[in-house]
Amino acid sequence: MSLLTVRGIAKAFGGVRALGSVDLHVQQGETLGLMGSNGAGKTTLFGIIAGHIRPTSGDVWFHDRSIRGLSPDKICRLGIARTFQIVRPFAGLTVRENVEIAILFGSMSRDSQEILSEKAMAVLAEVGLEVHANSLAATLTLSARKRLEVARAIATDPELLLLDEVMAGLNPREGEDMVELIKHIKSRRPLSIVVVEHVVKALTALSDRIVVLHQGEIIVDGLPSEVIRHPTVRSAYFGDE
Ligand SMILES: Nc1ncnc2c1ncn2[C@@H]1O[C@H](COP(=O)(O)OP(=O)(O)O)[C@@H](O)[C@H]1O
Ligand SMILES: [Mg+2]
Known part of the structure; x- marks a missing residue:
């Protein structure tokens, strides 16, 4: 059975149709x-x-239940975490405090402050931000803020991680580091990931399978090597006629 099943999802914002009728599944x-x-x-x-x-x-199914209509915190506690395209840490809090809040959001645990801090430091070590633990989030570079965004997502201990353009705005070197970071996280955790990324090289390096969304519909679903040869993908991404 799929971990996540999206069935016939449509969304209109006023008169704007953002999604037609999307079917999607993500395997464990x-x-x-x-x-x-x-x-x-x-x-x-x-x-x-x-x-x-x-x-x-x-409808959206996670494991064997519909999660449609549940609140974000409920869905997070069931095991789905997302990053935001526009990174928005609590700027006036430290990097460690930002991760501590994510840990609290993702669980109902009542850990002592000491244990909470230890858990946050372990997550920061995983993403290579431990040296910035006591810096204010507002002082981080974009690259470090993107890492913090990933840290806050994995701090909720998800089974499914949704990564929305975590490489946007990074230079090629920082982008490669982010690919390595995502692979590193995946190797340590029993995770499924959905990754949105404009850098095709990064997307193909990370993905087992790629689906292409075009004007609110899924038009291609296949192996990365097949998808990048698809005519619509070639014209949209590589400027082919
Ligand atoms: N809150 C919103 N209100 C109105 N229109 C929106 C809103 N969010 C997204 N849209 C519209 O829905 C469409 C899909 O947007 P989005 O999901 O952000 O696309 P993508 O992430 O693929 O760039 C766009 O036409 C966008 O303008
Ligand atoms: Mg977007």
């Missing part, structure tokens, strides 16, 4: 690449899965 342990040009509906789909956006119709 899989990294699924979600490709699509600006406005294709990728972030909207993440918002619906994570409970931030209510779909117009359709």
Whole structure:
């Protein structure tokens, strides 16, 4: 059985149709690449899965239950975490405090402050941010803020991680580091991942399978090597006629 099943999800914002009728599944342990040009509906789909956006119709199943209509915190505690395209840490809190809040959000535990801090430091070590633990989040570079965004997501201990353009704005070297970081995290945790990324090289390096969203519909679903040869993908991404 699939870990995540999206069935017939549609979303209109007023008169704007963001998603048509999207069917999607994510298998346990899989990294699924979600490709699509600006406005294709990728972030909207993440918002619906994570409970931030209510779909117009359709259903989302996680394991063997429908999660449609559940609140974001409930969905997070069931095991789905997302990052935000526009990173938004609590700027006035330290890096460690930001991760501590994520740990609390993702669990109902009542750990002592000491244990909470230890858990946060372990997550920061995993993403290579431990030296910045006591810095204010506002002082981080974009690259470090993107890492903090990933740290906050994995701090909730998800089974399914939704990564929304965590490489956007990074230089090629920082982008490669982010690919390595995601692989590192995946190797340590029993995770399934859906990754949205515009850098095709990064997406193919990470993904077991890629689906392409085009104007709110899934038009291609296949192995990375097949998908990048698809005519619509070639014209949208590589400027082929
Ligand atoms: N809150 C919103 N209100 C109105 N329109 C929106 C909203 N969010 C997204 N849209 C529209 O829905 C479409 C899909 O957007 P989005 O999901 O952000 O695409 P992507 O992440 O693939 O770039 C776009 O046309 C966008 O303008
Ligand atoms: Mg987006």
